[in-house]
Amino acid sequence: MLKNIVILTGAGISAESGIPVFRSETGLWENHNVDDVATPEGYERDPDLVRNFYNTLRSNLKKVEPNPAHKALAKLEENWKNGTVTVITQNIDDLHERAGSKNILHMHGELLKQSCYVLHGGCGDVFEIHTDQKPTDCCPHCGKMGTLRPHIVWFGEMPLYMDEIAQILSEGDLFISIGTSGVVYPAAGFVSTAHRYNIPTVEFNLEPSATKGFFDYGIYGKAGTTLPKFVDRLLECNGDLNQLF
Ligand code: BJW
Numbered sequence: 321m322l323k324n325i326v327i328l329t330g331a332g333i334s335a336e337s338g339i340p341v342f343r344s345e346t347g348l349w350e351n352h353n354v355d356d357v358a359t360p361e362g363y364e365r366d367p368d369l370v371r372n373f374y375n376t377l378r379s380n381l382k383k384v385e386p387n388p389a390h391k392a393l394a395k396l397e398e399n400w401k402n403g404t405v406t407v408i409t410q411n412i413d414d415l416h417e418r419a420g421s422k423n424i425l426h427m428h429g430e431l432l433k434q435s436c437y438v439l440h441g442g443c444g445d446v447f448e449i450h451t452d453q454k455p456t457d458c459c460p461h462c463g464k465m466g467t468l469r470p471h472i473v474w475f476g477e478m479p480l481y482m483d484e485i486a487q488i489l490s491e492g493d494l495f496i497s498i499g500t501s502g503v504v505y506p507a508a509g510f511v512s513t514a515h516r517y518n519i520p521t522v523e524f525n526l527e528p529s530a531t532k533g534f535f536d537y538g539i540y541g542k543a544g545t546t547l548p549k550f551v552d553r554l555l556e557c558n559g560d561l562n563q564l565f
Contacts, residue, residue: 322559323403326492327393328510330410332499332525336387336544337415339380343501359475360439367469368455374470375452377412378431386419389498389524389543392551394420399555406488408481410500410507412472425488427479427507433471442467479506489513494559498524498543502531511535520561524550537565 331341342349349357356362357373393416397405407416407424412431416424434449436442436459443462458465473479489495495514502508511534514521522537523529524546532538539546550564557563 321402322493322561324488324492325396325400325403325405325494325496326488326510326514327405327407328410328495328497328500328507329393329407329416330498330500330507332501333389333543334384334387334411334413334415335499336389336542337384337413339384339411339413339415341499341501343503354475358472360477363469363474371453371455371470374431374472378449379452381413381431384413384415386415387544389547390415390419390421392548395548396551396554397421397423402559403493408485408488408507408510410504425481425484427473427481427485429470429472429480431470431472434468435471436462436464436467437469440467440469446471482506485510486513490517492517492519494561495519495521496524497522497529497531497535498547500525500529502529 335341352373357370363370393407405423407421409416409424409426410428412426412429414432432448432450433446434453435446436444438444442459442464445461447460453468453470455466457468459467489510492514495511497511500507508531511521511531515534521535522539523532523535524539524543527540528538539550553564
């Protein structure tokens with residue numbers, strides 16, 4: 321029987337809420353060069369630019385709401401009685417939480433958190449933040465000034481919860497990927513891990529992703545339309561995939 325459901329989400333699930341995806345034709349993120357705002361080197365070059373970039377993204381969270389795709393995943397978690405539903409998200413927004421999902425791992429960090437940067441002499445602790453981060457802020461734990469940074473995993477940094485994710489993948493019975501281009505590792509490799517464990521894999525996207533070859537099934541269209549229908553059918557047939565595909 322299908323017990324544990326593992327879900328990987330990416331920027332595409334939040335697109336219909338109004339948060340832009342990363343990979344656009346311009347190659348820019350919110351009008352910034354990726355190297356400037358999403359690498360440790362960019363932060364060393366211009367911490368104010370990076371701090372302000374994430375302050376703006378954090379502030380913009382107030383203007384967006386979860387969409388039917390986020391709500392469908394929360395509904396699945398609440399109503400799935402055969403095992404666990406885990407959302408591993410690459411997203412740094414809080415829309416899964418606001419939709420009602422509880423079992424979430426933010427592998428690329430969270431906009432509503434900041435950390436005390438060890439490489440700048442900080443203590444490594446992580447704290448909630450709901451306002452703008454300022455260069456004069458002091459760490460609530462070690463008291464140092466100027467060591468707080470956005471709690472975001474930048475390129476070249478180790479994503480979070482990797483041991484837990486490896487365990488969750490090894491215990492999964494169904495792997496679902498939603499709204500991710502499949503180009504950023506290690507997240508892009510989770511489907512091949514699931515494939516090696518011989519569990520069914522499904523992707524939801526506007527179009528086949530870079531890792532489409534590893535998916536057993538692809539459901540293409542806007543996740544806000546396709547996912548609620550899929551979740552309803554999954555719950556109705558109690559996870560019998562033969563009835564679903
Ligand atoms: C819809 C939709 C709708 C739209 N409905 N769908 C060379 C080869 C291989 C790897 C590397 C390499 N050189 C360097 C690396 C490693 C690097 C990497 O992968 N780089 C590649 C770009 C080549 N990775 C890292 O550095 C990571 N760390 C690492 O590898 O450490 C070592 C390690 C190895 C093994 C195990 C453990 C550790 C860290 C990656 C950190 C990523 N951080 C970011 C930035 C966040 C900050 C910010 O917000 O500014 O996270 S990058 C960015 O990309 C963000 C995202 O989470 C991530 C993934 O993007 P995502 O979510 O897939 O978005 P898009 O825009 O790409 O795609 C959206 C999709 O949605 C599209 O497909 C649309 O079609 C679809 N869509 N609307 C359904 N309505």
